[in-house]
Amino acid sequence: MVPLDPPTDEELTRRAQAGETGSLGLLLARHQAPMRAVAMSLLGHGPDAEDAVQDAALTALRRIGDVRDPAAVGAWLRAVVRNTSRMRLRATRETPGLDGLDFLHLRAHDAPPPDQLIEQHAMRDWIWDAVEELPQQLRLVLMLRHFSGITSYQEIADACEVPVGTVRSRLSQARAKMAQVLLSTASQAHDDASALTEESRHEAVATLQASERGSLPREISELWPQETKLVGILNRPGERIHPVPVMRQTLEAGVRQRLRHVVASRDISIWEMDVTNPVGAVDPCPSNLAWLMFRREGRVQRLRVVFPGPQWRASLQEGG
Known part of the structure; x- marks a missing residue:
């Protein structure tokens, strides 16, 4: 041949x-x-x-x-x-x-x-x-x-x-x-790579809306099981903190987040947010932040909130 x-x-x-x-x-x-x-x-x-x-x-x-x-x-x-x-x-x-x-x-x-x-x-x-x-x-x-x-x-x-x-x-x-x-x-x-991103975008919008209403529907609550923990700079050393109470405290302080961009793989999701502070806020939140979520079987196991930008780094270095 x-x-x-x-x-x-x-x-x-x-x-x-x-x-x-x-x-x-x-x-x-x-x-x-x-x-x-x-x-x-x-x-x-x-x-x-x-x-x-x-x-x-x-x-x-x-x-x-x-x-x-x-x-x-x-x-x-x-x-x-x-x-x-x-x-x-x-x-x-x-x-x-x-x-x-x-x-x-x-x-x-x-x-x-x-x-x-x-x-x-x-x-x-x-x-x-x-x-x-x-x-x-x-x-x-x-x-x-x-x-x-x-x-x-x-x-x-x-x-x-x-x-x-x-x-x-x-x-x-x-x-x-x-x-x-x-x-x-x-x-x-x-x-189809777009399916994961669209699903994650839907979850992000639903989570923000439900948080502002003060209650999470079942499908969103399942996204944040009891074992979910907040890690990184918003976490207190030695404590295990669930993200939902922190979301609630942020809303009570008058801070609002609006979804800007979503990146998602099978076990990592990144939600980028624009932030609005209340008028006259003494210690305002940076104008943008991102949620880094690490998942297992679709549910969030760890959430790290990050604040990109030199101003936030400077405040950390100064002890802010």
Whole structure:
């Protein structure tokens, strides 16, 4: 039997542009070595070069449709790595590195044509399935860095209560594992990633509304079982505190929260809130906060409330 010739770059690129994620995975695997060589030529050997390659591979997920000459996709991928590496060299501030994943947060008036929307959904589900494969510690820093408003290394360190160096290390590990998982799962079927987020958004809205009414309906009460505990800076050392009484105290103080953004995986949910303080509040709450929830079988086991931003960090350092 005569062996079949492997598909050309042009064939794989056209298939990838048609939404065939397996073809994109093959392309990335085929060109991984030259992509790494470009990164190392600009950034040297080390984690920055590896991060640049991983970021470029993830950028290709979103922008493969931009390739005008499918036969020259290798040159295009190397150019993406080159641009990513140069951005790292001249960066003056920390910004999320998964460039091009803004399509995961599409607004209604930005909706693309149906065929493009199907392709984007396939890519989104592929990415989120890969995220779910990460250990929880790695998944948390990746979700914060690239899918939430808590993006700086210092903010993530504060949220996770670990040193900045640990955040950098976990992000590097997460990106490397993501690249491996994406390549190994490209041809598989993937769950609908939007379902988890929509379910979590519904829970967030219902929780806030029920809290303001003063009682939690059964389905929301089940979200916060007796074993749920508040952890982090709002918890008193040595005490086990349930989140619901703290919610009640906050409402009694006149503080109101409005849901701004939701990020959800199977066992981590992030609810980002805008905060309104009562007029004349002596010790006002910061203008935004986030609920980090760690779940088991859908129920919240631990809740950590975090307050991103330099003003809150300064107050903590001053003993506020």
